[in-house]
Amino acid sequence: MVKLGIVYNNFLSPQFAGGGSVHAYEVVTRLRKTFDIVYYPSSPVFIWSKDVLERRAKDLERQGIKVAPDFYTLLDDMEKYRLTGVKRFLYADRIAKEVSEKYTVDVDFLYEPDHTSFDIFYLGRKAKFGLTIHEPLFYANSIRYLRRLMKFYGINLSTGRGFYTRFLYNTLYAKPKYTRLLKEYKPTFIASVSKGSLEESGLQGEVIVPGNAFDPELLKYRNRGKEEYVVFWSRLNNDKGIHEIPDIMKIIYSKLGRKIKLVVMGKFFDKYNERRFWSKVKKYDLDVEYLGFVERKRLNEVVSKAKLLIYPTHVDGFSLAVLEALALGTPVVAYGIPAIRSVYSGLEAVKIVEEFDKESMALESKKIISMNEREIEDMMNNETLLSFLRLHSSWDNVAESVRKIILKYM
Known part of the structure; x- marks a missing residue:
C-alpha cells in the first residue's frame, strides 16, 4: 500500500481547533482506506504538555493512525521547542526547521490537510508534498487588503488588535515568508476548500469539491x-x-x-x-x-x-x-x-x-x-x-x- 505522511498539529490539540481541524480529521481518517498513513506532528504541538501529547498520540494510534516513532523521541527534548507568546511568533520558522530535521521520512508523499505551520515545507525536502489551505495563505494585494481592513475594523489604535496589526502581519511576515518558502520548497500542489482562498492569495491550485461537509x-x-x-x-x-x-x-x-x-x-x-x-x-x-x-x-x-x-x-x-x-x-x-x-x-x-x-x-x-x-x-x-x-x-x-x-x- 502507498505510504502517505500527514504533517499537522491539531490532531493532538486537547481542545476544539476550528472547522479546519474537523475537515482534516474527517478526511485523513477516510484516506486510510487508500493509503498507509504515518502522522508527523508538526512543531506547534509543543505548546501543550508532554502528558497531553503522549495521551493524544496514543489515542490516535488506537484509531489506526500511526504516529512517527521519532515524535516520541522529540517529546524527551520538547522544552526547547516549547515556545509561547512573542517567542512562538518570532522563532516559529527556526523551530519548524529543527523539528523537521529530527524526523526520518519514509513515505511516498507528504500532505498537510489544513496548513497551520511551516514544517511541511522543510519536511518537503525529504519527499514530494502537497498542502490544503482553508483561508488565504496570505493576501496578495496588500493595498486592497489594507483598505478593506480599515473599513471593517475601523481606525482605532487602542485595541491592540486593529487593522494595522493584521496588515503588518500580512505585509511584513506572512506574504514574504510564504512567497520565499513556495519558491524554495515548491509543493507539487496547493489545494483549497474554495476557489476564493486561492484568488485572495494570488495562487494557482486545485479546488476541493466539495470542500467541506455537514452532519x-x-x-x-x-x-x-x-x-x-x-x-x-x-x-x-x-x-x-x-x-x-x-x-x-x-x-x-x-x-x-x-x-x-x-x-x-x-x-x-x-x-x-x-x-x-x-x-x-x-x-x-x-x-x-x-x-x-x-x-x-x-x-x-x-x-x-x-x-x-x-x-x-x-x-x-x-x-x-x-x-x-x-x-x-x-x-x-x-x-x-x-x-x-x-x-x-x-x-x-x-x-x-x-x-x-x-x-x-x-x-x-x-x-x-x-x-x-x-x-x-x-x-x-x-x-x-x-x-x-x-x-x-x-x-x-x-x-x-x-x-x-x-x-x-x-
Missing part, C-alpha cells in the same frame, strides 16, 4: 416551520461583521416598517467588540436576544426556525455557517467575498450582495422576511439546492476529492 442529522430539522426572527451565529468579531449587523437591522426595520427580532449566538472576541455592539443595539432600539455559546442541538433548533441567517462576513475560506444554515432549511444573505461567491453563487437560497453594501443586504433580507412559510420552503427545496446539499452531506465525498488530487500528483 446529515441537520437535514431532520428542515421544513418544521418558521418563526419571526433572523439569526446570526459565528465568532462575534470584526471579521464576521458583528458591528455592521446593528446598522443592517436598523435599515431592515425601516424597510419593513416594523421591528423583527435578531437572535445572536456565539462568543464575543473581546470586551471592546462586545461594548461596541451593545452600544449600537441600544442606540437603534433593536430587539436582540443574545444566547451566548449554545450546544449543538439548541443551535440547530434556533437556526432552523429562523427566517434568515444574516451573514456580513469579511473573512472566510468556505463558511460552514452558511452550509449548515442551508442544511437546516434557512436562507442566507451574505457579503460576496471570494469564498462565498465561489462556493454558493447560483443558489437561490443564498442572496449575495457586494461587500460593505448594508443597504442591499437589508433589502434582500426584507424580501425574505416578507415571504410566507410556503414560499421559503419552496425556495429551500428546489432541486439545485437539494443536489448541492447531497454533495455536501458526506465527508466521504470530500475525502474522495482529496484522494484524487493526491494520486494525480503522486
Whole structure:
C-alpha cells in the first residue's frame, strides 16, 4: 500500500481547533482506506504538555493512525521547542526547521490537510508534498487588503488588535515568508476548500469539491416551520461583521416598517467588540436576544426556525455557517467575498450582495422576511439546492476529492 505522511498539529490539540481541524480529521481518517498513513506532528504541538501529547498520540494510534516513532523521541527534548507568546511568533520558522530535521521520512508523499505551520515545507525536502489551505495563505494585494481592513475594523489604535496589526502581519511576515518558502520548497500542489482562498492569495491550485461537509442529522430539522426572527451565529468579531449587523437591522426595520427580532449566538472576541455592539443595539432600539455559546442541538433548533441567517462576513475560506444554515432549511444573505461567491453563487437560497453594501443586504433580507412559510420552503427545496446539499452531506465525498488530487500528483 502507498505510504502517505500527514504533517499537522491539531490532531493532538486537547481542545476544539476550528472547522479546519474537523475537515482534516474527517478526511485523513477516510484516506486510510487508500493509503498507509504515518502522522508527523508538526512543531506547534509543543505548546501543550508532554502528558497531553503522549495521551493524544496514543489515542490516535488506537484509531489506526500511526504516529512517527521519532515524535516520541522529540517529546524527551520538547522544552526547547516549547515556545509561547512573542517567542512562538518570532522563532516559529527556526523551530519548524529543527523539528523537521529530527524526523526520518519514509513515505511516498507528504500532505498537510489544513496548513497551520511551516514544517511541511522543510519536511518537503525529504519527499514530494502537497498542502490544503482553508483561508488565504496570505493576501496578495496588500493595498486592497489594507483598505478593506480599515473599513471593517475601523481606525482605532487602542485595541491592540486593529487593522494595522493584521496588515503588518500580512505585509511584513506572512506574504514574504510564504512567497520565499513556495519558491524554495515548491509543493507539487496547493489545494483549497474554495476557489476564493486561492484568488485572495494570488495562487494557482486545485479546488476541493466539495470542500467541506455537514452532519446529515441537520437535514431532520428542515421544513418544521418558521418563526419571526433572523439569526446570526459565528465568532462575534470584526471579521464576521458583528458591528455592521446593528446598522443592517436598523435599515431592515425601516424597510419593513416594523421591528423583527435578531437572535445572536456565539462568543464575543473581546470586551471592546462586545461594548461596541451593545452600544449600537441600544442606540437603534433593536430587539436582540443574545444566547451566548449554545450546544449543538439548541443551535440547530434556533437556526432552523429562523427566517434568515444574516451573514456580513469579511473573512472566510468556505463558511460552514452558511452550509449548515442551508442544511437546516434557512436562507442566507451574505457579503460576496471570494469564498462565498465561489462556493454558493447560483443558489437561490443564498442572496449575495457586494461587500460593505448594508443597504442591499437589508433589502434582500426584507424580501425574505416578507415571504410566507410556503414560499421559503419552496425556495429551500428546489432541486439545485437539494443536489448541492447531497454533495455536501458526506465527508466521504470530500475525502474522495482529496484522494484524487493526491494520486494525480503522486
